[in-house]
Amino acid sequence: MKAAAEASPTAALIRYFEIWALRLNGFFPDFTRCSSCGKGVINEGFFAWVESGEARCADCAGDIGIHVSAKSASALEKMMKLPPEKFMILPFEHDAASELEKFAQRLLGFNLERQLKSWPLLREALQN
Numbered sequence: 001m002k003a004a005a006e007a008s009p010t011a012a013l014i015r016y017f018e019i020w021a022l023r024l025n026g027f028f029p030d031f032t033r034c035s036s037c038g039k040g041v042i043n044e045g046f047f048a049w050v051e052s053g054e055a056r057c058a059d060c061a062g063d064i065g066i067h068v069s070a071k072s073a074s075a076l077e078k079m080m081k082l083p084p085e086k087f088m089i090l091p092f093e094h095d096a097a098s099e100l101e102k103f104a105q106r107l108l109g110f111n112l113e114r115q116l117k118s119w120p121l122l123r124e125a126l127q128n
């Protein structure tokens with residue numbers, strides 16, 4: 001059997017900085033535990049509810065939310081704990097990399113939209 005395709009170290013670094021940029025801006029909630037039953041979800045993956053910033057385990061999610069596989073959840077955990085130069089030399093499967101890219105885009109899209117919507121209100125408030 002052929003080994004799973006690995007993402008390049010450059011792709012790993014880009015994913016790393018995307019997630020950290022979200023985190024440092026307060027756009028990356030704690031996705032390590034199920035918000036409903038409290039179970040840790042890193043080992044089995046989770047369903048992310050982007051709008052409420054919650055993670056749910058497969059039992060509690062009822063298939064709602066963005067599925068983040070066990071591989072991706074484990075990569076996320078490593079991103080949180082390791083400096084970039086250590087993360088980029090770890091095995092990082094292409095599937096997990098592309099799943100995390102979509103996840104980061106959803107988080108960014110949701111948070112930017114929310115900020116843009118609040119902009120007219122903010123401007124109005126400043127003019128009064």
Ligand SMILES: [Zn+2]
Binds near residue numbers: 034035056057059060
């Ligand atoms: Zn649960």
